[in-house]
Amino acid sequence: MTMLEPPIATRIPTERTHHGEVVIDDYAWLLDKENAETVAYLNAENAYTEQATSHLEGLRETIFTEIKSRTKETDLTVPVRNGGFWYYSRTVEGAQYPIYCRRAVVDGETEPPIAVDGAPLDGEHVLLDANRLASGHDFFALGTYDISPDGNRLAYSTDFAGDERFTLRVKDLTTGDDLTDTIDEIFYGSAWSADGSTLFYTRVDGAWRPNQIFRHVIGTETSADVLVFEETDERFWVGVGLTRSERYLEIDSHSKITSEVRLIPADDPTAEPILVRPRQTGLEYHLDHQGDRLLIVHNEDAEDFALAWATIEAPGEWHELVGHVPGVRIDSVDAFAEHLVISLRKDGLTGLRIVPNDGEPFEITFPEPLYSVGLGANPDFHTEQLRVGYASLATPDSVYDYDLASGELILRRRKPVLGGYDPADYLQAREWAMAADGVRVPISIVKRADTPAGGPVVLYGYGSYESSMDPWFSIPRLSLLDRGITYAVAHVRGGGELGRRWYEDGKMLAKRNTFTDFVACAEHLLSTGWGDRIVARGGSAGGLLMGAVANIAPEAFTGILAEVPFVDALNTILDPSLPLTVTEWDEWGNPLESAEVYRYMRSYTPYENVEAKQYPAILAVTSLNDTRVFFHEPAKWIARLRATAPGGSYLLKTEMEAGHGGRSGRYDAWREEAFNLAWVLDRLDLAK
Incomplete structure (x- = not known):
C-alpha cells in the first residue's frame, strides 16, 4: 500500500491590523464548509489519519467490543411519576437511540414499576421512538421533549445535521398523531401554558444567539405566532421554561455576568410579562416559585451566592432566607410544596441541602471521598420523596429516592456494568x-x-x-x-x-x-x-x-x-x-x-x-x-x-x-470513543 503524505494546506496569508499590530492568518480560506476545496482537504485529512492509525484497527474493534459487552443494551430507566403516568425511556439491543414511553399509574401504586431485563412495562404507551425519527439520517438529536401539563400533548424538536437548529412538532398523545403545527429553525427549550393550548418557544438570530420568545396557539398558522419578548443586547441569551409549581412561565435573559427574569402566569399566557428585577451589570439571579413567594438565588453582595425570597406582588424586593457563606457556592434552589432543595458545592464537592418549611435544614451525606450528587427528575410539586442522581469515578450512575419523612435513601437503580465489574x-x-x-x-x-x-x-x-x-x-x-x-x-x-x-x-x-x-x-x-x-x-x-x-x-x-x-x-x-x-x-x-x-x-x-x-x-x-x-x-x-x-x-x-x-447514535459514539482510546493507548505504549 502506498503511504499517504500528510496533507499540506495552501498558505494564503491574510493580514488584519488590530491596535497597531498585524495579525497574519495563513489559513482563513478553510472557514467555508461549502467550499469544494475545503471539503476535499478535510477528506484528505481523514484518509491520512485513517492510514496513519491503521495499525490500531484491531485495537479499536477490541475496545468497541469491550464497551458494548459491558453495557446492558436492552435497558430501562427508573420510571418517574407525573400526574397519572409513569414516564421512562428504554433502549433496545441493536438500536442507536432511546424509546420514550409512559404507563398509566395503577390504583394505589406508589413505588415505581420494575422492568424485567429492560423489557417494556405492561400497558406501555410509546410516546416517541427516536430510532424511527432518525431512520435514514446519519445524525439525530432531540432539542425539546416537553409534555403538556394535562399529559395530552408532546412538543418535540429534531436536528438531523448536528448544527443545533431544530424543527418543532406537536404530537397528540391521545391519538398518537402529529398535529399540523410545525415550526422550523428554533432553539432548545419550550414551555406550555397551564391548559396546554399555547406553546412558547425560542428563536435565534443570524449569529445563532437565542434572542426571541414566541407564543404559538396550537392549531393556528405559525405566521400568527406572537413575539412575546426580544433581547436586543447582543451579549444576552434568552430562554423559556416553567417554574416547578407550573404556575408561572419564566423568560430568562442572561449574559455571562448579568441576569433579568420575567414571569407570565401559566393560566394567562397572553398576559404581559412581569419583570422581577431590572438588569444590573454583574447581578446574577435565578428563581423558583413556592406558594405566595418567589425563591431567588442571587449574588448581590454575595460572591458565592445567597438565597432570598420575595412576594409575587413585589418581586424586586428581596428578603434574606439563607445568607452568603464564603466558600459555599449556592448553585440553585428547587421549590416543592413542603420544602426547598438547595444544590450547592463546598470543599470541591457537590451537595444537597433540604430546607423543610417547618423544620431545620440538613444535608444528605454520602460515604465516598469523591462523588457527584444532584437532583434528578422531580416533576411532582407535592412529592414526599426526592429523586436523586449519584455517581463517582468508581460507582456507576445511581438513582436514589430520598424519603423525606424517614430520611432513608432508597436505591432504585445502579447502572449495570456487565462482566463482573466491582467498584x-x-x-x-x-x-x-x-x-x-x-x-x-x-x-x-x-x-x-x-x-x-x-x-x-x-x-x-x-x-x-x-x-x-x-x-x-x-x-x-x-x-x-x-x-x-x-x-x-x-x-x-x-x-x-x-x-x-x-x-x-x-x-x-x-x-x-x-x-x-x-x-x-x-x-x-x-x-x-x-x-x-x-x-x-x-x-x-x-x-x-x-x-x-x-x-x-x-x-x-x-x-x-x-x-x-x-x-x-x-x-x-x-x-x-x-x-x-x-x-x-x-x-x-x-x-x-x-x-x-x-x-x-x-x-x-x-x-x-x-x-x-x-x-x-x-x-x-x-x-x-x-x-x-x-x-x-x-x-x-x-x-x-x-x-x-x-x-x-x-x-x-x-x-x-x-x-x-460528535456522533449521535450510541454505537457510533462508542466507535468514535474507541478510535480516541486506541490512539491514547498507542501514545502510552499500550497498544496491544
Whole structure:
C-alpha cells in the first residue's frame, strides 16, 4: 500500500491590523464548509489519519467490543411519576437511540414499576421512538421533549445535521398523531401554558444567539405566532421554561455576568410579562416559585451566592432566607410544596441541602471521598420523596429516592456494568498540586487498586465558564483503567469546583492560570510517583486548554487529544458576526475594544503561538456541522503545526455528519470513543 503524505494546506496569508499590530492568518480560506476545496482537504485529512492509525484497527474493534459487552443494551430507566403516568425511556439491543414511553399509574401504586431485563412495562404507551425519527439520517438529536401539563400533548424538536437548529412538532398523545403545527429553525427549550393550548418557544438570530420568545396557539398558522419578548443586547441569551409549581412561565435573559427574569402566569399566557428585577451589570439571579413567594438565588453582595425570597406582588424586593457563606457556592434552589432543595458545592464537592418549611435544614451525606450528587427528575410539586442522581469515578450512575419523612435513601437503580465489574477493585484519591502562584489545585484520581504506581496517566481538563468537572462514571474509561492506566481530572481555575472566586481567577485577564494550573497538575503527578508519562485530553474550551499547554509545556506530555478544540480563539473573538462571539466577551474580554485584552489573548491562543519546536503527538477531533466551535479552528491549527513545527505527528479527524457532541447514535459514539482510546493507548505504549 502506498503511504499517504500528510496533507499540506495552501498558505494564503491574510493580514488584519488590530491596535497597531498585524495579525497574519495563513489559513482563513478553510472557514467555508461549502467550499469544494475545503471539503476535499478535510477528506484528505481523514484518509491520512485513517492510514496513519491503521495499525490500531484491531485495537479499536477490541475496545468497541469491550464497551458494548459491558453495557446492558436492552435497558430501562427508573420510571418517574407525573400526574397519572409513569414516564421512562428504554433502549433496545441493536438500536442507536432511546424509546420514550409512559404507563398509566395503577390504583394505589406508589413505588415505581420494575422492568424485567429492560423489557417494556405492561400497558406501555410509546410516546416517541427516536430510532424511527432518525431512520435514514446519519445524525439525530432531540432539542425539546416537553409534555403538556394535562399529559395530552408532546412538543418535540429534531436536528438531523448536528448544527443545533431544530424543527418543532406537536404530537397528540391521545391519538398518537402529529398535529399540523410545525415550526422550523428554533432553539432548545419550550414551555406550555397551564391548559396546554399555547406553546412558547425560542428563536435565534443570524449569529445563532437565542434572542426571541414566541407564543404559538396550537392549531393556528405559525405566521400568527406572537413575539412575546426580544433581547436586543447582543451579549444576552434568552430562554423559556416553567417554574416547578407550573404556575408561572419564566423568560430568562442572561449574559455571562448579568441576569433579568420575567414571569407570565401559566393560566394567562397572553398576559404581559412581569419583570422581577431590572438588569444590573454583574447581578446574577435565578428563581423558583413556592406558594405566595418567589425563591431567588442571587449574588448581590454575595460572591458565592445567597438565597432570598420575595412576594409575587413585589418581586424586586428581596428578603434574606439563607445568607452568603464564603466558600459555599449556592448553585440553585428547587421549590416543592413542603420544602426547598438547595444544590450547592463546598470543599470541591457537590451537595444537597433540604430546607423543610417547618423544620431545620440538613444535608444528605454520602460515604465516598469523591462523588457527584444532584437532583434528578422531580416533576411532582407535592412529592414526599426526592429523586436523586449519584455517581463517582468508581460507582456507576445511581438513582436514589430520598424519603423525606424517614430520611432513608432508597436505591432504585445502579447502572449495570456487565462482566463482573466491582467498584471495590478501584481506588479513588484526591491530590493537590501547587500552582506557580502558590494556589493549591485539586486533582481527582481513579485507578485499579492493583495498578502499580509510576505508570501511564491520562489527565483531563476543562477550566472555563464556571463549569465543574465533578466526578463521573464512564464505561469506556474502564478500557483504560483495566490496562493499567491512571485517570486524573485537573480541577483548574476557570471552572467552578471551588466556588465563584475559582472561576473569576481563570477568566478574562487571569486566563493563563487555567493553563499553568494544568501544567502544575501534570508535573505533580509525575513528581509524586503517580505516573511516568501523560496523555492530556480536553474538549471545546478544554481543547483551548490542550492547545495552550502544548505551546507552554510540550515536554510534559506524551500526547494530546483535543476534541472540538477552541484553538483559534483570537480570530473567532475578533469576529462579532460569528456565533457566540459577542456573548463570549464577558468570558474572554473584548479584543476589538481593548488593546490590553487583545495582547493578552494573542499571548496565549494556541493558533497564534505555534512555534518551531518539538511538540507531543496531537490528535484533533472535530465535526463539520459544529456551531459552537467551527471545524476550521482545529483544521487551521493542525495546518500551522505542520508548517511551523515539522517532524511531529499531527492528526486531524473530522466527522462529516455531526455537531459539537460528535456522533449521535450510541454505537457510533462508542466507535468514535474507541478510535480516541486506541490512539491514547498507542501514545502510552499500550497498544496491544
